[in-house]
Amino acid sequence: MTLSIKVEEYGISPKGEAVQLFTLTNAQGASASITNFGANLVTLYTPDNKGQFADIVLGYDSLEDYFTNVPYLGATIGRVGNRIGNGQCEIAGKTYTFVQNNGTNHLHGGLEGFDKKVWRAETFKTESSVGIHLDLLSEDGDQGYPGNLQVRTTYELHNDNQLTCEYSATTDKTTILNMTNHSYFNLDMANQTDILSHELQLKSNQVTLLDQNQLPTGEVMNVAGTAFDFTEPKAIGQDIFADDAQLNIGGGYDINYIITDQSSQLRVAAIVTEAKTGRRLTVKTTEPCIQLYTANFLDGSLKGKGRAFEKHSAFCLEPQHVPDAPNKPMFKSIELKPGETYSSKMSFAFDTV
Numbered sequence: 001m002t003l004s005i006k007v008e009e010y011g012i013s014p015k016g017e018a019v020q021l022f023t024l025t026n027a028q029g030a031s032a033s034i035t036n037f038g039a040n041l042v043t044l045y046t047p048d049n050k051g052q053f054a055d056i057v058l059g060y061d062s063l064e065d066y067f068t069n070v071p072y073l074g075a076t077i078g079r080v081g082n083r084i085g086n087g088q089c090e091i092a093g094k095t096y097t098f099v100q101n102n103g104t105n106h107l108h109g110g111l112e113g114f115d116k117k118v119w120r121a122e123t124f125k126t127e128s129s130v131g132i133h134l135d136l137l138s139e140d141g142d143q144g145y146p147g148n149l150q151v152r153t154t155y156e157l158h159n160d161n162q163l164t165c166e167y168s169a170t171t172d173k174t175t176i177l178n179m180t181n182h183s184y185f186n187l188d189m190a191n192q193t194d195i196l197s198h199e200l201q202l203k204s205n206q207v208t209l210l211d212q213n214q215l216p217t218g219e220v221m222n223v224a225g226t227a228f229d230f231t232e233p234k235a236i237g238q239d240i241f242a243d244d245a246q247l248n249i250g251g252g253y254d255i256n257y258i259i260t261d262q263s264s265q266l267r268v269a270a271i272v273t274e275a276k277t278g279r280r281l282t283v284k285t286t287e288p289c290i291q292l293y294t295a296n297f298l299d300g301s302l303k304g305k306g307r308a309f310e311k312h313s314a315f316c317l318e319p320q321h322v323p324d325a326p327n328k329p330m331f332k333s334i335e336l337k338p339g340e341t342y343s344s345k346m347s348f349a350f351d352t353v
């Protein structure tokens with residue numbers, strides 16, 4: 001096997017732009033396909049402990065399905081991932097309002113977030129990886145956000161079965177930015193309709209508590225002794241149905257963990273292991289937090305890759321800042337000012353046990 005990149009025509013966007021699907025394959029035969037419509041990750045094939053490759057992310061069968069993609073399968077999220085309460089916040093002393101696309105909240109960048117835009121794509125190859133740069137100009141006022149934002153997403157599939165995803169951005173007016181990747185993983189998607197037996201470990205002792213609108217209250221809770229404790233590996237399903245007020249809000253895990261190591265180094269945030277296939281996913285990030293979401297709002301009505309997307313059929317681990325940070329000054333700011341460069345990196349590494 002050698003490193004390769006395949007480019008296919010994928011269809012036409014609602015605005016009439018030609019869209020491609022790029023498949024990156026590494027020297028071990030692992031592959032990731034990405035479309036420049038939304039910089040969405042469409043497939044991810046990794047080996048199990050017998051060397052059999054299988055796709056381990058939920059996704060659709062055609063480009064058109066990504067035009068709506070209500071659950072944000074595989075999506076590159078921006079400008080601001082997660083929720084902004086009442087779709088409103090102050091930026092540089094001025095109040096801005098954003099579309100309320102989740103009850104009264106603004107969610108995942110609005111109705112035409114980064115996952116609904118056509119990005120300019122350029123592939124590249126190194127001695128040990130294949131990758132794709134995706135570039136986008138999000139104009140001043142886009143979805144209500146100030147500033148012309150020049151943003152780049154780079155996916156790179158390495159020969160050691162690591163998929164990295166890196167973001168960088170600059171602006172000409174103070175704005176807010178909190179990007180993330182919204183892939184839904186199921187490490188045994190071919191055989192298991194839920195991820196409840198997957199074992200998860202999180203490098204976090206604390207979550208940000210939620211109100212009934214799924215917004216952080218501003219309080220932090222220690223996870224020790226609660227259903228949210230994943231400091232040691234634990235089956236995702238072990239406590240998911242516990243009668244817990246915080247679990248009930250999201251219908252399962254849908255909460256932001258504060259990573260214990262608050263440095264902005266690329267460090268391990270989560271490890272997920274699936275016993276039958278032996279697949280292990282290690283998630284690293286430079287972000288301060290990671291959202292654990294167990295696909296609680298999937299209800300079987302959407303389909304793709306020969307299956308209906310059922311509740312708990314996948315998990316998302318979304319590196320990010322604390323949700324609603326612009327309205328919660330006790331948490332790290334997500335402001336980006338002219339002259340600064342936003343940068344964020346994550347790594348999804350695959351091996352077997």
Ligand code: BGC
Pocket residue numbers: 070071072082107108214254255291293297318
């Ligand atoms: C959020 C969920 C939401 C899902 C799909 C996750 O990041 O935490 O509450 O339903 O995205 O939009």
